[in-house]
Amino acid sequence: MNAIDRSHAKPAAKLLSGNAACAQGALDAGCTFFAGYPITPSSEIAERLSVLLPKAGGVFIQMEDEIAAMAAVVGASMGGVKALTATSGPGFSLKQENIGYAAGAEIPCVVVNVMRGGPSTGMPTRPSQADIYQTRYGSHGDYPIIVLAPASAREIYDETIRAFDLAEICRTPVILLYDQVIAQSSETVALGGRAPVHATRKWASGPRESYKPYAADADGVPPMPRPGDGYRTHTTGLTHSESGFPSQDPETVTRNLGRLYAKLDHFRDLIDSYEAVRCEDAEVVIVAIGISARAARRAVDACRAEGHKVGLFRPITLWPFPEIALREATQHAKAILVPELNIGQLRLEIERQLRDRRVEGLHLISGEPITPAQIAAAATKLATEV
Amino acid sequence: MPKSRIELRFGGTGGQGLVLSAKLLADALALEGRHVAQSQTYEPTSRGGFCNADLVVAAGEVDYPLPVAFDHLVLLDKIAVKPSWPRLKDGALVIADSRLCPELPDGSMRRCHFPLNRTAIELGSERVTNIVALGVLIEMTGLCKRASVEKVIRASSPRGFLDLNMDALAAGYDLAKAPVAAAAS
Numbered sequence: 160m161n162a163i164d165r166s167h168a169k170p171a172a173k174l175l176s177g178n179a180a181c182a183q184g185a186l187d188a189g190c191t192f193f194a195g196y197p198i199t200p201s202s203e204i205a206e207r208l209s210v211l212l213p214k215a216g217g218v219f220i221q222m223e224d225e226i227a228a229m230a231a232v233v234g235a236s237m238g239g240v241k242a243l244t245a246t247s248g249p250g251f252s253l254k255q256e257n258i259g260y261a262a263g264a265e266i267p268c269v270v271v272n273v274m275r276g277g278p279s280t281g282m283p284t285r286p287s288q289a290d291i292y293q294t295r296y297g298s299h300g301d302y303p304i305i306v307l308a309p310a311s312a313r314e315i316y317d318e319t320i321r322a323f324d325l326a327e328i329c330r331t332p333v334i335l336l337y338d339q340v341i342a343q344s345s346e347t348v349a350l351g352g353r354a355p356v357h358a359t360r361k362w363a364s365g366p367r368e369s370y371k372p373y374a375a376d377a378d379g380v381p382p383m384p385r386p387g388d389g390y391r392t393h394t395t396g397l398t399h400s401e402s403g404f405p406s407q408d409p410e411t412v413t414r415n416l417g418r419l420y421a422k423l424d425h426f427r428d429l430i431d432s433y434e435a436v437r438c439e440d441a442e443v444v445i446v447a448i449g450i451s452a453r454a455a456r457r458a459v460d461a462c463r464a465e466g467h468k469v470g471l472f473r474p475i476t477l478w479p480f481p482e483i484a485l486r487e488a489t490q491h492a493k494a495i496l497v498p499e500l501n502i503g504q505l506r507l508e509i510e511r512q513l514r515d516r517r518v519e520g521l522h523l524i525s526g527e528p529i530t531p532a533q534i535a536a537a538a539t540k541l542a543t544e545v
Numbered sequence: 546m547p548k549s550r551i552e553l554r555f556g557g558t559g560g561q562g563l564v565l566s567a568k569l570l571a572d573a574l575a576l577e578g579r580h581v582a583q584s585q586t587y588e589p590t591s592r593g594g595f596c597n598a599d600l601v602v603a604a605g606e607v608d609y610p611l612p613v614a615f616d617h618l619v620l621l622d623k624i625a626v627k628p629s630w631p632r633l634k635d636g637a638l639v640i641a642d643s644r645l646c647p648e649l650p651d652g653s654m655r656r657c658h659f660p661l662n663r664t665a666i667e668l669g670s671e672r673v674t675n676i677v678a679l680g681v682l683i684e685m686t687g688l689c690k691r692a693s694v695e696k697v698i699r700a701s702s703p704r705g706f707l708d709l710n711m712d713a714l715a716a717g718y719d720l721a722k723a724p725v726a727a728a729a730s
Binding site: 172173174199282283284285311340343344345346347450453454456457460528530531532 | 579582586588589609
């Protein structure tokens with residue numbers, strides 16, 4: 160999935176913000192429905208799509224709030240279209256109930272969360288990376304979910320398309336997670352000539368009489384009924400059997416929830432994505448996402464210039480965490496440095512994955528991004544200690 | 546050959562068109578095939594508060610999109626001095642409005658005052674102070690060709706603002722020919 164064909168891209172670089180790249184990626188992925196409620200620093204996605212979607216024959220709705228927006232997206236997807244919503248921290252909190260519904264009822268959709276300072280209203284115009292666990296565990300109950308964490312305008316474009324692909328293929332909500340700096344900074348991006356990737360939904364086929372809406376194929380994904388095709392279906396937030404009707408039968412409940420996890424395991428090759436920079440011989444590996452990873456990339460060069468063996472591991476797919484790739488990238492590392500704009504979130508996952516290793520955090524909660532110099536200083540300190 | 550990486554800031558207060566100036570310059574540079582990253586910081590209010598619009602210009606892909614140390618700083622309000630001054634490079638060019646930002650700290654930078662705001666008012670609207678400043682910056686630094694920024698302004702000006710914007714830009718070019726060194730404060 161990572162191997163996106165760019166061979167016929169003709170660079171005609173133009174200035175694009177991360178949010179504008181997201182809107183363009185959604186259009187190119189075949190998204191025809193957006194429902195949302197504006198919130199800084201995500202509003203440019205809605206603003207752009209309010210102009211572009213109707214022109215492309217799609218539907219844009221500004222809803223009364225984020226709860227309704229998420230509900231509309233779930234409904235639109237059940238109606239057979241690729242659907243998107245975009246928000247930031249406080250709005251993302253409101254969407255959680257319906258994100259859980261989409262995970263449980265297996266409704267494909269894409270949710271963008273642009274991270275700003277929190278908690279609560281917090282710092283609307285300042286970056287943060289403190290929603291790492293909210294994207295994974297924000298809704299109640301056990302459920303798997305896919306979270307993608309792009310780090311540039313170009314990557315936001317590509318990952319938005321990939322988010323729609325994964326949502327359709329795995330029949331699951333996919334969260335696109337990036338910070339205010341990446342969202343609102345504009346970068347020269349060449350998008351010319353690239354044929355967008357389209358995953359088509361697996362529709363129900365075969366005899367209508369015996370159709371069961373939650374009877375999965377071997378890949379764990381049940382085909383969805385296309386409205387109008389005549390398949391009887393039932394969708395509920397209650398635990399359900401293959402018929403779609405509510406069930407609390409212990410065996411049925413256990414099997415169904417197990418299948419939700421197993422289907423993502425089945426597609427891990429498509430889901431996993433990461434970038435490893437100069438990790439082959441690295442004694443210190445920096446693990447970072449978003450703007451912190453952009454700063455870390457520069458810090459790696461600075462440290463290498465001083466003779467320190469420092470590398471960068473950047474998960475592009477944040478959840479499920481690409482743990483095999485992390486272990487490979489850190490096999491020679493004596494210490495791991497996790498710079499992030501929170502009080503210690505990604506660090507917890509790295510500690511969990513690499514229990515035998517020294518893991519240090521570099522945490523900034525001031526509303527300012529971490530600088531390359533701050534990361535380089537911390538990495539150099541670690542490199543000289545180990 | 547252009548320098549491999551140039552970093553600059555338009556600093557002032559919310560509503561002055563700082564982001565617009567940076568975007569126009571970024572578009573002009575992109576038109577010339579340069580790689581740019583443009584970012585901004587602003588307060589959660591529609592007017593007022595510290596606001597800055599930053600630009601990183603590079604020969605190749607921009608690795609880190611935020612500025613680390615400024616080569617050029619444009620100041621349209623005194624509120625922007627404190628957060629920006631410690632990040633100036635030695636010998637950096639500082640272009641400040643004589644009225645809105647009358648006092649500048651000492652240092653090894655090239656500090657110039659211009660009546661940007663007054664010029665804009667004389668042209669007919671205070672709102673084009675940002676474009677006068679853009680004209681000064683381009684003329685003093687040669688960051689991009691005049692033709693590039695003029696093309697971008699022509700393409701993006703709302704009806705009724707094109708002539709005013711072009712006049713403001715030209716006034717900026719003229720002002721730049723006679724920079725006034727800022728007095729030490």
